Amino acid sequence: MQKNLTLIFFLALFSCIAFFPIAWMFGGSLYEGGSISFVYYHDIFLTKKYADIISRSLILASVAAIFAVLMGVPAGFFLAKTNFFLKNFYKLCFFIPLIIPPYTIGIAWTNILGKAGFLNQFLSHYLFLPPQSVSAFIYSIYGASFILSMNLFPLIMIMTEYALKNVPSSLEESGLISGSFFQVMKGITLPLISPVIFSGMMIAFVFSLSEFGVPSLLQLNVLTTQIFTQFSAFYNEKAATALAFPLIMITIIIFASEQCKMRGKSFEILGKSGSQAFMEYHFTWLRVSGLVFCTVLFLIVIILPFCSLLISIDTFKVYRDAFALAKNGIVNSVVFGGIGASILTVVGFFLGYATEKTRWRLKEGISTFVWIFFAVPATVAGIGLIKLWNRPHGAFQFIYGTFGIILIGYIIRFVPLSSRIMANFFRQIPQSMEEAGAVTGASWFRITGNILAPLQKNGIIATWIISFIFCIGELGTTLLVYPPGHETLPIALFTVMANSPENIVSALTLLLIGMTLLPVGIFFLISKYAFAKKITP
Amino acid sequence: NEVVVYSSEDKIFSEPVLKAFEKKTGIAVRAIYDTEEAKSTGLLHRLLAERENPQADVFWCGDPVRPALLETKGVTTSYYSPIAKEIPENYKDEGGHWTGFSARARVILYNTDLVSMDEKPLSIFDLVKPEWRNQVAIANPLFGTTALHMAALFIVSGDEEAKKFLNDLKRNGIKIVSSNGEVKRLVSRGEVKAGITDTDDANVAILDNYPVKIVFPDKDGIGTLIMPNTVCLIKNGPNQENGKKLIDYLLSREVEKKLAWDMCAQMPLRYDVETPAHVFSINAITGMNVDYHNVAKKMEEINGFLKQWAGF
Amino acid sequence: MKSLQVKQLVKTFDKKEIVKGISFEIEKGQLLTLLGPSGCGKTTTLRMIAGIEIPDRGEILIDEKLASSDKKIYISQKERHIGMVFQDLALWPHMTVYENIEFGLKSNGIRRDERRKKIEEVLQCINMQKYARAYPQTLSGGQKQLVAIARSIVTRPRLLLMDEPLSNIDVKLRQDIRQEIKRIQQETNITTLYVTHDQEDAFFLSNRIAVINEGKIEQIGSPEEIYFSPESLFVAQFVGESNCIDVKITGKDRLLTPWGGYVHPTNKLTTGTAKIFFRPHQVKIDPDGRCEGKIVKRDFMGEWFRYHVSSSGVEIVLYDENNYDVGKYVKFSINKMVTI
């Protein structure tokens, strides 16, 4: 009872916060000239033009997701499974691309791969690639995918890492008896964490699908840019909303496919015994390849794009100016991000539980319902929020006039994300752990506090970090709803980006990185000790 | 005792001005700025969405056309600032819904490493010539000042002319990029030889001492588009009175001068505000002779065409 | 008073009926053992009684109060005051042995010092005091089971469900623990439902034994009943070793066995065939036995030898302490037999 009430409470909470503004928007888009009409949907589905656009979006997203997996899974694997020089340094650095707005990464890459870019010249000089084709690449769908995948791989990396840390050694030991290292990884370890990888991939996919900055920078004709055009050239928010519909459809399809793929299988692996918590391998060749891989990755995703940032900063004064511009934003970012991430983690925890561990008949429905909000474009969410919350009445004004509205924005945008991650980590907790608690007559809260939460430790860490980074990076919705004086760092960055000296922009970007990495780093330390009881699955 | 202003003028230019106002009057200014990424339309959406229960008092807009849009949607209200008398008539809405002040203009920015003084284009119509093939950038004409520019162009040189011109540009492999900032970036990095952008962007490039120079196109032809900043008072804003005070301040000579001397190098609409050497005053350049209300209307008409022209 | 009544319990897993209408009752303070082949539904039954699985049909009454009827639950898990040893232990990996045991006490709101006392007590009686601070996965299989047992009894539950609690524990220790369980169970008279494969355990601990086969109860009764007068062939063969031989009924109380005629109650039958059934140790090798046979197989079983003797066309099993060689001809006599 306690259990169901709690879960239903969080479910209701999320529905109220997220459902109404979005429903409002879509309702509006169905309502034209005083009556129900499908004008805005009609040609989305019936014209060739949109077929092309949608397929282009799909290509963009899939390629990005695949690239992200190709980078993220090995990275996470090496971080979790072996130990090498600078491991933790790399681990922290690899968050940078996730922190920096894709738009900025895009600019960095167009800079270095553009005709005049040094990398382009390098390539054309040594690899005899015609400069045209290189810059053509970066301005193409695939260029965009490339940029986005670099932005998103840390997400998959961290999920992979923590999922791997949940795989108890005994399962690998029993494999190593008869199989080689590779066979075990291929046949046992990776399949065991496949749900996590898979959902990471899904998140990357949907994110690239609904990302706007990069496609617009590269002037790609995809759904998001179409939506934007409708919004900002034609001021036709209904049409724009209608265009978001295919996004949601695709998301649902992807999600359903995942649910099917995982049905029947079990990934309950925690609590099995073994010689140690989880296997770390110390083959020299493995360490070396780990080091090599991470170094190369580091060069590609960090050094190449961002060295330009560094060199463009000449004086220290620049930092002072940048700081002056951003100090308000810094505080806000960290505070809002921290609170937001924590809320997301809590809500995600319970929703994830509800959709993964209950016997509810509707739970698949619920998880789908929660998930679709991830596809709602930021602008739609923002405008929906304004229309819903911007009312003269006290309570509304109170929320709308304070950073409450920003938090609500975070919840709409990212609870689908956090609850998905949680759900997939919950998959790894055996039912029996909870049952054993229940028969002792423990209240569900006690079980949650003393059994589920500690066992979910890795999931919680991963979720918090990811949520935190995403919250800090949120722009589309926050921009529309933030009350004066509540701007966050990215907003500070983007509002001065246009027409301010490049070195200021660079300095701001670095500030943004620092301000995000610092808490994350601290959080790593805390999480090491906070869950003092070492859980050794 | 505060005033809420939404500013779609770039933050680094507008913030100092507002701060100055704060110091001068002691009225706290709570400002929200717009971002380049959203083509400075985020605030517009916000204003429209907040129509039922406005949060802002003043909207400081980078161009004279969006206020026209707001006017039609009934977001703004009319206010004739006493000080506005000094502003030339054609930079003001006779309905009083918006008033213009220091202006930007559309210019051709070219890279002096790639283009010598005597090859430099003097007219935008030069850009269809073969020597500029694949060497010109322009921002997406559906958005921002470029959209205005196109609309104005359609008015002054007739739809047929304009359409033909644009198609020629297209055929000449013009690069359509996301924003004027991008145009600036590409030109100054030498990705392209020249591009059509705004004075403020251009000027920043120069101050970042990239090898670039400005041309005010069609001096002795149709002239180029001049786009004053505008300011308008929001209907039922929370602090109407302070709003008016702020408007009066923004329209003052002092501000025009400040903006002229700032990096954005905005051109004062008053003839007698002294400016740094590199900043022309309005009368020094030939502006297109258009009425901004018509421009606004024209945009509505042509953006269908522009959409498919830009390939969206 | 009955602490547990189970009526026509049915459970279906993906369309396969696993538990097919099991009914039994346990008096307060009694211990009932479920015996049965692997996969016959013992664990499932236990889990339903604990409220972990929801029965498809049937009623469960605890202390004569309805706990669940068909799919409806009336008494929630936590109100059932159950202690359970899970077959796969389900110890909490993130808690030390101490904390694992403590959890149940905590959630019943017992004070800290109180808790410490109880826990030390119980650790004592499984003598694992020195492992109190160890984490489960650093324990040996047997030690884990001990912890699981401790965890289940420390709360002195109303009803104790034990699913093969001793399977990984060595004979000696097992005997002690058995004693312990019996002691505790009788002192605090906890009603207990016990699942085991070890017939010694079963016979030693049980007041009554229920033999289950494929989700149905074949027979419930005292150990002696089950052992000496099985009601079905299955029970006869499942519990202990046995010889079953087809015989002819030649008349009232007259049987024709491979070894000639016997006089034996044939409960009213005067003709037809029947089975006689006798235990290996109810056969004795003695020089003047009336049956003879050849030893075809000998296994050393510790306490005695097990001989397979083929005699007049049937093969019977018998135990004897003395060592005879394979191939030797021996005389033997059947001291007791039962007809089924």
Added chain:
Amino acid sequence: MKSLQVKQLVKTFDKKEIVKGISFEIEKGQLLTLLGPSGCGKTTTLRMIAGIEIPDRGEILIDEKLASSDKKIYISQKERHIGMVFQDLALWPHMTVYENIEFGLKSNGIRRDERRKKIEEVLQCINMQKYARAYPQTLSGGQKQLVAIARSIVTRPRLLLMDEPLSNIDVKLRQDIRQEIKRIQQETNITTLYVTHDQEDAFFLSNRIAVINEGKIEQIGSPEEIYFSPESLFVAQFVGESNCIDVKITGKDRLLTPWGGYVHPTNKLTTGTAKIFFRPHQVKIDPDGRCEGKIVKRDFMGEWFRYHVSSSGVEIVLYDENNYDVGKYVKFSINKMVTI
């Protein structure tokens, strides 16, 4: 040829020495059983032989090739061609029974149809064909164990390590599986190292038994040796039930027991004290036995009754098929005894 040699194996867990210099050898095709109390280090030893744990000291030779010496590994886990049944099974939850068994074959690069054949075969012999497509967590405890066994033998390993493979399987099935294991093990003569608590299993399967106590081997020998001539008190008491009684040596081959003098080899000693030791079934209740005692306890053990008889100040345990009441005085005689 020796398939497995273990020399002075030592393993320490967080400063506690768990395995304290164990040494033994197994001839090709033989089966050695490790018997010992919970926590004595059996599993640890197996894990070291499998190469999962790295020994702190000592050598392991497989087929007379050095597999590991002290902390250095010379033969990797896979090359050891070991099949292992883990005490906690460690089945892979995301694979069906079929896939679980298949993994080993796959990684030994055996062709698909080949694989199918082998797997069906092995499923046959644990008769779980109809569970091939089931996932482990839907299996009963015993069924899981069967799968674990199948997984370990399907690859026909060179060396088979089984850690309590039958603990959760019912007596009947266990006997069959035991037969199976013995058959396979002998046919394909796989060398096997076997851990169990069930002495029947041990006696039935083993060529030799090693009794381990606290990480040291107490005695290695054939089942009979272990059972009838234990070399230490521990072995005597750990294996089977036994009576140990202090006696005086009154002269060459003369003992003074509570029941008077006995003539019995005292290996050279002519004075001092000793212990005599005999099995419960080596005592018989017979009217003309020379000892008498009072029955203080009776347990029904299935095959027989266990009686605790207190007699001349000592309490002895004896088995008898006949049912005597507690409190009754009985005469008995001790047929065999050993001095330690």
